[in-house]
Amino acid sequence: MKSPSARFAIYRKKSGAVLIALQIAVTLAILSNALELIVDRLSWSARLTGIDEANIFFIYATSVDKPPSFAALTSSDLASLRSMVGVVNAYATNAFPLEGGGWSMSADLEADQTTPSAHISYYFGDEQALNTLGVKLIAGRNFTASEILDRDGSSTPPATNIVITRALAQRLFPRGDALGKSIYTETKDPSPIIGIIDRLQGPFVAATGFMSTFTENSVLAPFRPLGDSSTYVVRTKTGSLSEAMKAALDKLEGINGSRIISARSMPEVRARAYRSNRGLTLILGAVAFILVAVTAFGMAGLTSYWVAERRRQIGIRRALGATRLAILRLFQTENLLIASSGVLVGSLLAISLNIWLIDRFEMVRLNPTYVVGSGFVMLLLGQIAVLLPALHAAQVPPALAIRGSQIS
């Protein structure tokens, strides 16, 4: 009983053992990579935008017939929104966080730069924008009402003052002296930085690719957009979001009825933005889960067959003095050996699969703890899977050895 070949029947059941080890290896490779991706995507979609999400909604208003003055219409829209009960503040914008599409451009330190210093999301907002969004000004000052320029699409006025996010400030001015410096964005005119806000995410939601590289780099420019399509950001008092949203629609309808008006709350915007992301994560999670289950059942099935096949041998062992625990241990150890080799191969497979996936699908780099964790799960799973058949084996009576047994 010294050499393992005498002890473990796996050497006689090579193909079965190889199949189990292979299953474990492939399962481990898929499981660890799936875990990595799921965790990555869930944390991506859990990121906060920096705005007061629970109390903000957006209104889209599109004029079908041209009004006498877009400026007058927007002014009266905003005035009545701001005066509503339950509304804290409102402003007109070109885009908002997680909307899915918006303005992006490069930000430069010099007027004639060929390679951009940073990429940014470009938001329009007036002096009420910071208060409406509920973002925190950490340095400098807000816009004043007199600094706000109207933009009707016919020309591109230079942004005389801008407010930027902390992330962008750190990227452009690592020494922390961004305030008062100028950057170049939309035009060839310098835009002095007058204020820095804590956080304001961009409108783009893709988790991979170019657009995902600058989500925290946002610039707020002192513009009020005018045109046949208006977007208003409205912040409400806590708890009055849904009523205020309904009331606001009626209000704007009352100001000018020949418009197509709709509203969406920030929680809805968030859910919509990440719906596909979450869906795919969920499906991938389900696939990984079923995969693990199938592997476990496969191991249990094969082991119970081995037990059935070796009943007589087990009986002889028992007759020769092996305890029940020894029989149990035999099968558990057998599985541990097979599973360990599977885990070993699987870990290598997981890492090489990850390298290939990074190259081919912009996959995230695999955290080694997921490999180790998944490997541990596979070993544990193997032990659980063979427990029932092994217990069956331990129940084989020693008397079986002397009967001419039949394999059932």
Next chain:
Amino acid sequence: MFGYYLDLALRSLQRNPVLTGLMITAIGFGIGTSMTSLSVSRAMSGDPIPEKSKQLFRVQIDSWGPDKRGERNEDGLDENLSYIDAMALNNLHAAQRQTRIYSTHLNARPTDPKLKPLGIVVPAVDSDFFPMFNAPFKFGGPWAPSDDQEGNPVVVISRKLNDQFFGGVNSTGKTFTLDGDSYRVVGVLNDWPLVPRFYNLHIRPYGQIDEIFIPFSRAIKAQAPATSGMSCQETTNASFEGRLRSECLWIQLWVELPSAADVVQYRTALNNYSADQQRNGRFHWPPHTQIRNVMQWLQYRHTAPNELGLLVLASFGFLFVCLMNAMGLMLARIIGRTQDLSVRRALGASRSAIICQCLVETSVIGVLGAILGFLLTLLGVLAMRAALADDFASLTYLNAKAIGIEVSLAIIATIGAGLYPTWRAAHVEPALQLKAE
């Protein structure tokens, strides 16, 4: 003989229902999962227009020069053309058919005052667009080339919009208002499952077909601004007139080139145009142009989301594990039945008879696994539809072809997994096993 084997197979499968159940479940889940992800992926990365995808080309030209390249494409080319180049290349008439495209946002108001107006993204295209992309018409047809030249207010609408605005009747000749101007309906499209919508990948590429198409020249005449894909280096003059004269990139150009000779000819014409621009001083770099057919374009734009590729990969890994699993179980069954088999061998069954018997058995498991897999695929597709955003929902459908692939995959995979166990079974020695008893 087959009937007898079938009978034997069913008996033997019934003898160990748990094991049989495990095998069928493993195969069913493997097939179900991989078919679900494959059906979605096929729709998302599939050929939207298989009969012509190799003849339709998107034209690219480097009009910004090597120093100022777009951020997104590896080859340094931007996807769109400037108005200057789009017009000039269109006037070359170097292709059999060609269409310029850009998307604008218009407000549509039906004549019936009871109906609600709607704001909508409208592709502005040339009349060739419809025959080029095999647009199916229910009523009427494309507008005339003269409408292209004159920029007339004519419109082609979808079946859905025709139902909405005109109650589904033949509306050709009727009018409705787009941004204040009256447009005459010349054609109503039939259902047009163009997925992905390769001519506009920026806005809901997997969504339904656009509802309104207007002539490109009309959109320019009406100064309808582009809603997406506008890429500029300098925006000192953002007026519409200024855009037309600028180097801003916002217009697509698609050409139809039926033969390889046409392709070569077009490439030459394109390079010659670019060289001319260099000669007259507008470009300061040698010609850098490209034309890509539909599938090359989808690949180039990385249309299908990466997660989907990962899912397909995971699903096939899953199928592999399931087959390994089933193979292990089959092997176990064969080992468990060595006595049975050796008795059959001793009684005169040939090796090929044993092989036949095993193959029939695995086929039965394969068929049952396929049935389960099919049911799971249906479930999976429903789950996909629930989990993914509406835009993707239109493509999670199953057709007869997919089901055929599914069933044959299940059976072939099962038989494949059963080959080794079968081979083992066929080598059971008759005498040896009898002696052992």
